[in-house]
Amino acid sequence: MPRLRAINAVSATAFVLGGSLFAFAAALAQGDVGGPRLAAAVYLVGGFFFTTGAYAGLLLVANSRRGEDPDGILRTAPWRWLSLEPGRPDWAAGVVLFAGTLFFAVSLFDALVGDLSVAQLHRLVWSPEFVGCILFLVSGQITLAALWRARHGGAPQERLDWALALVNQLGSVLFMVAAIAAFVRPATGDALAVGVANWGTLTGALCFAFAGALQELQRPSLPG
Numbered sequence: 001m002p003r004l005r006a007i008n009a010v011s012a013t014a015f016v017l018g019g020s021l022f023a024f025a026a027a028l029a030q031g032d033v034g035g036p037r038l039a040a041a042v043y044l045v046g047g048f049f050f051t052t053g054a055y056a057g058l059l060l061v062a063n064s065r066r067g068e069d070p071d072g073i074l075r076t077a078p079w080r081w082l083s084l085e086p087g088r089p090d091w092a093a094g095v096v097l098f099a100g101t102l103f104f105a106v107s108l109f110d111a112l113v114g115d116l117s118v119a120q121l122h123r124l125v126w127s128p129e130f131v132g133c134i135l136f137l138v139s140g141q142i143t144l145a146a147l148w149r150a151r152h153g154g155a156p157q158e159r160l161d162w163a164l165a166l167v168n169q170l171g172s173v174l175f176m177v178a179a180i181a182a183f184v185r186p187a188t189g190d191a192l193a194v195g196v197a198n199w200g201t202l203t204g205a206l207c208f209a210f211a212g213a214l215q216e217l218q219r220p221s222l223p224g
Helices: 002-031 035-063 089-113 118-152 159-181 194-215
Strands: none
Touching: 002 035, 002 194, 035 089, 035 194, 089 118, 118 159, 159 194
16 A cells, blocks of 8 residues: 555656646746747646656556455555556546657657747647647546446445546646647648637646645555
């Protein structure tokens, strides 16, 4: 249990830091402080924490308790750094979320390069960002659907699980709004709505930071 709690703390703290840095970068962009390169650099660091948090979440799924052995004895299973469990909704949601952070990482790295043509912006920055937003939404929907099924199946639930899932999904929706608003018009080279993109990113990032703080309150199950 101490190791799982430590991994949970890493995941939660990483999302708090990632969300906070994303919000800070969006504020820099909206206030036009330090130029686009500064905001892009802060975004990239924030993206690293998002990816770290998502992978730590996968570690939690891979090593969380799945019940006692047939003889009724709870045994500690070997620690796993990866797992393949497509039948588990939490595993599916975690993998999709992790993939989404990787697409964000590609977008953020390319954005830091700068001096890209409109076509390059669409292909290297906006497209992977948009795909990442879709994956975030899919991950959140998998989690919410699993919670809904468990609720109607009579399984015990905690309000914290629902709060965490809903806040994360709200953040994903706001990220998608920001991504759509950031689409660059081919004719003019301008984003559809820069203000909406920045504020959508800022508020969505704060949702993920808050969800990370909520995750700090969770207590992962013993491995078994």
